[in-house]
Amino acid sequence: MFVTAIDLGSSQIKGVVVDVKRDGTVVAVKTIKKKSGGIKKGEIVDVEEAVKVLFEILSEIKHFDKKCIKNIVFGISGSKSKFLVSRGVISIQRPDLEIISDDIDRVIKESLAINFPPGWQIIHSFPREFIIDDIEVDDANVVGLSGRKLEANVVLIAIFSSIYKNFTKMTNLVLGKKADIDGSLIFNPMAGERAVLSKSQKELGSALIDIGFGTTSLSVFQDGKIFSTKVFPIGAGNITNDIAIGLKCSIKTAEAIKITSGCAFSKDVSTKEKIDLSQFEEGQSKEVSKRYIAEIIEVRVREIFSLVNEELKNLAKSQKLPAGVVISGGGSKLQGILDLAKEELRLPAQIGLPNLSEIESSHAQITNELDDPEMVVACGLALQKVDNLKKEGPFRFAQGSNYLISEPWYRKIIKLFTPSED
Numbered sequence: 001m002f003v004t005a006i007d008l009g010s011s012q013i014k015g016v017v018v019d020v021k022r023d024g025t026v027v028a029v030k031t032i033k034k035k036s037g038g039i040k041k042g043e044i045v046d047v048e049e050a051v052k053v054l055f056e057i058l059s060e061i062k063h064f065d066k067k068c069i070k071n072i073v074f075g076i077s078g079s080k081s082k083f084l085v086s087r088g089v090i091s092i093q094r095p096d097l098e099i100i101s102d103d104i105d106r107v108i109k110e111s112l113a114i115n116f117p118p119g120w121q122i123i124h125s126f127p128r129e130f131i132i133d134d135i136e137v138d139d140a141n142v143v144g145l146s147g148r149k150l151e152a153n154v155v156l157i158a159i160f161s162s163i164y165k166n167f168t169k170m171t172n173l174v175l176g177k178k179a180d181i182d183g184s185l186i187f188n189p190m191a192g193e194r195a196v197l198s199k200s201q202k203e204l205g206s207a208l209i210d211i212g213f214g215t216t217s218l219s220v221f222q223d224g225k226i227f228s229t230k231v232f233p234i235g236a237g238n239i240t241n242d243i244a245i246g247l248k249c250s251i252k253t254a255e256a257i258k259i260t261s262g263c264a265f266s267k268d269v270s271t272k273e274k275i276d277l278s279q280f281e282e283g284q285s286k287e288v289s290k291r292y293i294a295e296i297i298e299v300r301v302r303e304i305f306s307l308v309n310e311e312l313k314n315l316a317k318s319q320k321l322p323a324g325v326v327i328s329g330g331g332s333k334l335q336g337i338l339d340l341a342k343e344e345l346r347l348p349a350q351i352g353l354p355n356l357s358e359i360e361s362s363h364a365q366i367t368n369e370l371d372d373p374e375m376v377v378a379c380g381l382a383l384q385k386v387d388n389l390k391k392e393g394p395f396r397f398a399q400g401s402n403y404l405i406s407e408p409w410y411r412k413i414i415k416l417f418t419p420s421e422d
């Protein structure tokens with residue numbers, strides 16, 4: 001069975017096609033990387049443009065094997081998103097007081113009966129903790145336990161309706177109106193961690209920071225569970241713009257300078273080292289010190305980390321994540337980023353690469369392409385989708401321990417509470 005994961009990034013669409021073998025092994029058979037269109041700051045703003053690019057990608061995938069399109073999952077992002085935890089409470093009235101799966105449906109339904117602002121579409125809802133008769137239960141599966149009162153802290157993730165509408169328009173156009181997109185959409189900050197954070201990092205307390213082109217997303221974990229997520233509308237594309245303004249050069253030159261000679265930690269860069277702009281752009285004759293370029297970059301990267309730190313402060317997690325931060329996304333490839341992260345956030349920091357012990361590759365070339373912090377979300381999407389398919393039962397493997405994302409029974413409930421999309 002094939003699963004295709006597509007990360008709809010603001011600058012590039014990244015994807016991976018995996019073959020899920022009968023024994024549960026996940027083998028990457030194809031990777032995708034293409035300049036994106038119609039996506040700005042993680043949001044689909046021009047459906048036609050986005051469809052054009054996606055059509056090309058899907059025909060390339062179909063050419064590889066038509067079956068790849070059957071199980072497809074898209075990652076969606078954007079700062080117009082909300083993360084909240086809602087409490088549902090029900091009483092168990094059967095004489096034996098045993099909790100059955102209908103009770104789980106009921107308690108989630110209760111948690112959804114909150115004053116959610118209109119104009120937002122819930123895309124994920126899953127119980128994070130269960131409390132039976134005021135005692136928190138560690139087990140994620142409470143069916144079969146007994147009690148008089150069942151409570152659940154349910155995580156709700158919503159995106160602004162216009163973004164969701166554009167997403168469904170796009171999938172209708174590329175996959176056909178009848179395509180079942182239930183479970184085909186995962187919020188990017190919820191996907192990446194699956195490929196990069198270990199159980200112990202999530203247990204101890206850690207955060208994943210994905211620095212993309214137009215956005216930086218933050219996902220915080222504690223006690224093995226998601227604690228919060230947030231997307232900021234700022235990313236590595238802003239650094240390029242700053243360099244273009246600072247050096248009065250084209251965006252193309254600024255991007256090349258950032259990638260070949262940029263550094264986020266200016267203290268480490270000598271003032272004596274110079275770069276000749278003529279090697280990047282005709283008509284430019286200036287020489288600039290690498291230190292000056294690093295200073296431009298550092299200001300912007302500090303701004304990104306200070307936004308992250310502000311949010312950590314709001315969550316009372318600033319300097320309080322024992323397993324530190326893991327940084328992924330194209331922006332994490334900037335030289336000196338870890339030193340700056342450690343200084344700004346006062347936490348241990350490391351670069352996040354997809355954990356390839358869970359994804360084998362059909363060729364060494366694919367391993368090389370996946371071994372890249374830009375591919376974290378695509379790999380996470382594929383692994384999450386595989387987890388969900390395993391739970392739905394077409395396979396006979398043991399169940400994974402991941403989120404109950406977009407499970408059909410939750411979906412049914414969500415639909416009761418959200419307006420239909422037309």
Ligand SMILES: Nc1ncnc2c1ncn2[C@@H]1O[C@H](COP(=O)(O)OP(=O)(O)OP(=O)(O)O)[C@@H](O)[C@H]1O
Pocket residue numbers: 008009010011012013041042077211212213214215216235236237240255258259262329330331332333334335374
């Ligand atoms: N070696 C590098 N050094 C510095 N920056 C880099 C490097 N490689 C890529 N980048 C930057 O990473 C960004 C693209 O990263 P990525 O593909 O993760 O973004 P995206 O997913 O398209 O955007 P978003 O997640 O914001 O929607 C670009 O701004 C690019 O300049």
Ligand SMILES: [Mg+2]
Pocket residue numbers: 007008009010212213329377
């Ligand atoms: Mg991205």
